[in-house]
Amino acid sequence: MRAVIHVDMDAFYASVEQLDHPDLRGRPVMVGGRSGRGVVAAASYEARQYGVRSAMPAARACKLCPHGVFLPARFDRYRAVSGAVFSVFHRYAEAVEGLSLDEAYLDVSADGLDPRGLLALGRRIKLEVAEQTGLTASVGMAENKMLAKIASDYDKPDGLILISRDRVRSFLDPLPVRRLPGIGQRGAQRLNDAGILTVGQLRTTAPDLLYALFGTQAIELMDHARGIDERPVRRGRLRRSISQENTLASDVHALDELKPLIERQAADVAASLRQRALFARTVILKLRSSGFSTITRSESLPGYTRSARRIADTAWGLLRNWSDWRSGFSIRLVGVGVSGLSHSPDPTSLLDEEQV
Ligand SMILES: [Mg+2]
Numbered sequence: 001m002r003a004v005i006h007v008d009m010d011a012f013y014a015s016v017e018q019l020d021h022p023d024l025r026g027r028p029v030m031v032g033g034r035s036g037r038g039v040v041a042a043a044s045y046e047a048r049q050y051g052v053r054s055a056m057p058a059a060r061a062c063k064l065c066p067h068g069v070f071l072p073a074r075f076d077r078y079r080a081v082s083g084a085v086f087s088v089f090h091r092y093a094e095a096v097e098g099l100s101l102d103e104a105y106l107d108v109s110a111d112g113l114d115p116r117g118l119l120a121l122g123r124r125i126k127l128e129v130a131e132q133t134g135l136t137a138s139v140g141m142a143e144n145k146m147l148a149k150i151a152s153d154y155d156k157p158d159g160l161i162l163i164s165r166d167r168v169r170s171f172l173d174p175l176p177v178r179r180l181p182g183i184g185q186r187g188a189q190r191l192n193d194a195g196i197l198t199v200g201q202l203r204t205t206a207p208d209l210l211y212a213l214f215g216t217q218a219i220e221l222m223d224h225a226r227g228i229d230e231r232p233v234r235r236g237r238l239r240r241s242i243s244q245e246n247t248l249a250s251d252v253h254a255l256d257e258l259k260p261l262i263e264r265q266a267a268d269v270a271a272s273l274r275q276r277a278l279f280a281r282t283v284i285l286k287l288r289s290s291g292f293s294t295i296t297r298s299e300s301l302p303g304y305t306r307s308a309r310r311i312a313d314t315a316w317g318l319l320r321n322w323s324d325w326r327s328g329f330s331i332r333l334v335g336v337g338v339s340g341l342s343h344s345p346d347p348t349s350l351l352d353e354e355q356v
Pocket of ligand 1: 008009010011012102103
């Protein structure tokens with residue numbers, strides 16, 4: 001039998017800030033960009049009590065939680081903590097599939113564990129992560145990736161949930177359909193309109209109806225409603241970034257002239273993401289001046305995307321906000337890229353409805 005553990009750190013960026021700044025512990029902390037179109041990238045559980053969520057515009061979050069502390073993201077620090085977390089994972093699992101800085105699937109099938117052994121292993125990993133980093137994680141254990149992820153999400157923060165084979169049906173059936181992977185806001189609405197609210201109702205829906213609603217995706221939905229997910233844990237490191245850059249035929253002086261190129265590059269990057277079944281969380285803009293100095297600017301989104309529109313808009317925003325731009329400056333290379341890649345981000349963290 002397969003055994004998969006999904007580990008997801010709790011409010012990761014915000015928790016790292018509370019760890020590093022003891023005076024912030026127990027207080028509402030938000031991490032993200034505060035300027036203009038800035039959004040919340042992570043909110044501590046204290047901030048969530050005020051209704052603050054990831055992806056929320058910063059202005060709205062500050063209104064909901066005026067006494068909260070709003071901090072800029074420190075990705076170098078988060079990456080360092082992430083390294084410590086992942087080295088714990090690699091000590092216990094042969095195959096580790098990282099989904100983001102703070103989240104991974106661990107395949108521990110080789111250990112031949114019974115449910116009790118699997119639960120003990122999950123608890124041990126959780127404890128060791130806490131010892132190594134001072135941070136809490138939520139841990140889910142099951143026979144496949146989908147169930148393990150649903151389990152880790154079920155009792156956040158600081159959760160530890162095992163869905164053993166004999167509990168799959170009783171666990172899944174009462175959950176809202178939105179908890180299943182691949183069902184976004186629009187898909188859930190379509191199911192709800194057909195009177196299908198829970199996974200149990202989905203499981204017992206006539207296949208014909210699901211085909212009519214979802215086409216060939218119906219097969220996957222029916223499998224998921226039964227707790228079936230054959231995807232292997234993909235060993236190794238996540239591809240770190242995808243980008244597209246072009247050297248310009250002649251130097252460009254006016255910002256607006258770059259817009260069509262940025263749009264085209266964003267479309268190429270979005271197509272590569274789609275091809276590789278990936279989503280991205282960070283958009284990167286790279287510029288090289290005619291004097292050959294290179295700058296990169298990046299913006300972390302509050303969730304995942306592979307929308308060409310959103311990537312282009314974000315890259316364009318980075319260019320517009322680039323404070324060093326001055327007339328007379330000339331650009332000879334432009335690049336648009338993405339990083340923070342994930343194969344299977346939580347559906348609730350998708351910023352854009354998937355276009356088929
Ligand atoms: Mg997390």
